[in-house]
Amino acid sequence: MGSLIFLGSAFAQSKPSDTIQLKPIQVAPHTYFVQGFPEMGSSANQNFISNAGFVVTPGGVVVVDALGSPILAQKLIAEVKKITPQKIVALIVSHYHADHVYGLQEFKKIGAKIYAQGEGRNYLSSETAKQRLVASRIDFAPWVNANTKLISADVWVDLKTKLTIGGVDFFVSRVGPAHAPEDLMVYVPSEKVLFAGDLVFRGRIPFVGNADSKGWLIALDEIERLNPNIVIPGHGNYSVKPAEDIAFTRNYLKYLRQSMSQAAINLDPFEDAYKQADWSEYEGMPLFRAANRMNAYNVYLSIQAE
Structure with a gap:
């Protein structure tokens, strides 16, 4: 019996302490958001590396994105309750990347209707999604674990819905x-607020992954045409000067394409093109070392496929 008690206390000591707090920031009369850390996901930060936001209406609360672990979603739900007695009735997924969706099951439990773009079904059924979750159960343990599931939407949006x-109104x-492939943006005209998901990054190097950089640049133009007062990005602080902050993401993507295009088209070695590029504008930013080379390589490959 004594040894069992010892093992139990040893396990308790080995579990990371829970020091992560979510602090909603009010950005418009009825709109709030929480800001993730400009870091790679880890057990220490509970995968709190992306943003989520919510709008309080007389008919309930609408949340955009579910954060990167179930415990973060629980904390967000608790913070909403501190602000309003209204129930969370809907959650809109900006896109099915792990740091935005591993909290979905907690919103499902409380009866929120989940909306996402139809291409998300391809991700959910993919081997990539399954393997990413397997790895995340190790990388983000104990906060992402065997009880963490991938959750499908209740309503799949095609092109647009109101x-x-x-x-x-939420457009x-x-x-x-x-x-x-499944990016959604959410515009709330009465608040003049746009939830941009990972179309806009602030204060850190964007994550390009397998993105369509050409399509991404077109999407940024669409955001500017809406002319919102406030943009809530997927990562980084909210923007009160959307045109300036959109320019950062746009210029980074354009520079990736510019610096990689000739080598990609001529089938010259990626390493040579990467060394010749001038990264001085970006190399001091958070996540440059973690993301920049991979971003450049993915753009190099995608240009060859265009």
């Missing part, structure tokens, strides 16, 4: 393939 909840539009 949700009206409590008299507030949900497909803008992919861009950062992901």
